[in-house]
Amino acid sequence: MATDNFSIDDIFKRALNKTSIFKDRNVLRSDYIPDKLYFRDEQIRIVAETISPVLHGARPSNMFLYGKTGTGKTAVAKYVFSKLSQIALSKSIGVRFAYVNTRMAGTEYRVLYEIARDFNIPVPHTGLALSEIFDRIFKNLSRDRFSGLIILDEIDFLVKSHGDDLLYELTRANERLSGVFISLVGISNDLTFKEYLDPRVLSSLSEEELVFPPYTAEELKVILADRIRLGFQPNVFTEAALNLAAALAAAEHGDARRAVDLVRVAGEIAERKNLAFVDEEQVREALLKIDQDRLVDALRSLPLHSKLVVLSVAGLKDNVSTGAVYNNYSQLCKKLGIPELTTRRVSGLLNELSMLGIVSAETVSLGRQGRSKRPKLLIPLTTVKAVFSNDPVLFDLVKYVEDYVE
DNA sequence: CTTCCACAGGAACCAGCGGACC
DNA sequence: GGTCCGCTGGTTCCTGTGGAAG
Numbered sequence: 139m140a141t142d143n144f145s146i147d148d149i150f151k152r153a154l155n156k157t158s159i160f161k162d163r164n165v166l167r168s169d170y171i172p173d174k175l176y177f178r179d180e181q182i183r184i185v186a187e188t189i190s191p192v193l194h195g196a197r198p199s200n201m202f203l204y205g206k207t208g209t210g211k212t213a214v215a216k217y218v219f220s221k222l223s224q225i226a227l228s229k230s231i232g233v234r235f236a237y238v239n240t241r242m243a244g245t246e247y248r249v250l251y252e253i254a255r256d257f258n259i260p261v262p263h264t265g266l267a268l269s270e271i272f273d274r275i276f277k278n279l280s281r282d283r284f285s286g287l288i289i290l291d292e293i294d295f296l297v298k299s300h301g302d303d304l305l306y307e308l309t310r311a312n313e314r315l316s317g318v319f320i321s322l323v324g325i326s327n328d329l330t331f332k333e334y335l336d337p338r339v340l341s342s343l344s345e346e347e348l349v350f351p352p353y354t355a356e357e358l359k360v361i362l363a364d365r366i367r368l369g370f371q372p373n374v375f376t377e378a379a380l381n382l383a384a385a386l387a388a389a390e391h392g393d394a395r396r397a398v399d400l401v402r403v404a405g406e407i408a409e410r411k412n413l414a415f416v417d418e419e420q421v422r423e424a425l426l427k428i429d430q431d432r433l434v435d436a437l438r439s440l441p442l443h444s445k446l447v448v449l450s451v452a453g454l455k456d457n458v459s460t461g462a463v464y465n466n467y468s469q470l471c472k473k474l475g476i477p478e479l480t481t482r483r484v485s486g487l488l489n490e491l492s493m494l495g496i497v498s499a500e501t502v503s504l505g506r507q508g509r510s511k512r513p514k515l516l517i518p519l520t521t522v523k524a525v526f527s528n529d530p531v532l533f534d535l536v537k538y539v540e541d542y543v544e
Numbered sequence: 545c546t547t548c549c550a551c552a553g554g555a556a557c558c559a560g561c562g563g564a565c566c
Numbered sequence: 567g568g569t570c571c572g573c574t575g576g577t578t579c580c581t582g583t584g585g586a587a588g
Contacts, residue, residue, distance in 0.1 A: 545588105546587105546588085547586105547587085547588075548585105548586100548587090548588100549583105549584105549585105549586100549587100550583105551582105551583095552581100552582080552583085553580100553581095553582085554579105554580085554581085554582095555578100555579085555580080555581105556577105556578085556579085556580100557576105557577080557578080557579100558575105558576085558577075558578100559574105559575095559576085559577105560573105560574090560575100560576105561572105561573085561574085562571100562572100562573095563570105563571085563572100564569105564570085564571080565568105565569085565570080565571100566567105566568095566569090566570105
């Protein structure tokens with residue numbers, strides 16, 4: 139092989155020398171907590187003041203933080219906790235911190251498991267009774283003279299799916315502890331979930347309440363400018379692109395997390411295209427890409443029967459009843475030679491799909507024609523086909539749907 | 545005004561699983 | 567090895583219901 143003007147070393151050398159438009163990609167991740175939180179001084183102050191009694195061994199009030207997604211609730215809570223834990227550590231004050239996202243955790247057991255783990259209490263990740271984990275947490279706190287501060291993020295999820303039993307136990311934990319205590323910081327982006335709470339739990343949890351307003355476009359601009367300064371090489375991200383990203387995110391209820399995502403993805407698009415700048419065009423592309431990616435992921439990770447329901451809806455005209463969808467669905471099951479689920483279950487799957495925004499499931503009543511949902515595909519048919527064509531089980535059925543829709 | 549359709553969706557229950565405890 | 571635990575993902579049975587047709 140003639141290698142006069144080609145050497146593998148050159149390739150690597152070029153790759154090494156190639157300067158990225160990114161300076162530090164990590165600061166552009168949406169879970170990154172910056173050193174400085176803009177426009178949240180007031181909230182930080184209130185949270186810190188509420189929690190601070192812990193430093194002289196008194197029980198702080200429970201808190202409840204409320205605000206839309208991406209308004210800094212989690213960031214503020216974690217920020218204050220991390221500062222506090224540094225101080226507590228240096229002064230050897232007996233307090234431990236736990237953070238649990240109850241939606242990620244999923245079940246009551248996992249929530250308790252994560253609390254125990256953050257408190258450095260060894261517990262098995264399954265197999266115990268809930269009351270047993272409670273006992274172990276309380277025993278450890280009492281024995282080691284540690285109090286516990288717990289952040290329960292997305293607490294509305296826990297309550298909606300599992301009720302408030304666990305919260306009830308946690309709020310009255312202090313009756314069982316002596317000398318030490320447990321305090322809670324609940325975080326939610328949905329205020330209506332309070333209706334699900336036992337009044338005793340509600341009054342206990344809401345000893346202190348704090349609302350996080352959405353960021354304005356101007357505020358988002360400052361936040362983004364700061365991240366861009368840290369995350370990108372100088373003069374890469376144009377002013378116009380910054381303005382657009384801030385405006386787009388502000389239009390979506392001032393969600394800072396989404397704004398940062400937008401900036402990062404726009405940068406990745408520019409990098410892939412070997413551009414020296416990130417401009418408005420890449421921000422617009424990023425907006426589309428983020429939506430598209432989320433959709434494809436959601437679709438792909440659906441369980442088999444949910445996918446079949448999606449296909450059934452996709453294969454029908456609009457304005458068709460649940461019954462028709464079910465018929466279509468059981469046809470598909472027959473073609474695959476798998477047993478079909480009951481109507482009750484399919485109705486449930488339809489509701490799940492509607493919560494994911496894949497299918498709308500508005501119920502309408504047509505008098506003597508009965509009462510039913512009008513399932514309708516909310517996403518482009520082409521996306522459904524594209525995703526399912528790559529599915530080892532479903533790719534044959536996609537063709538069938540195409541025929542059906544004529 | 546009453547009837548009655550075609551479902552919605554709550555409640556109770558079940559099987560199977562992975563795993564801890566003794 | 568037997569017993570208990572909680573979770574998932576179902577089933578069965580059931581009552582509830584908006585509004586056009588009669």
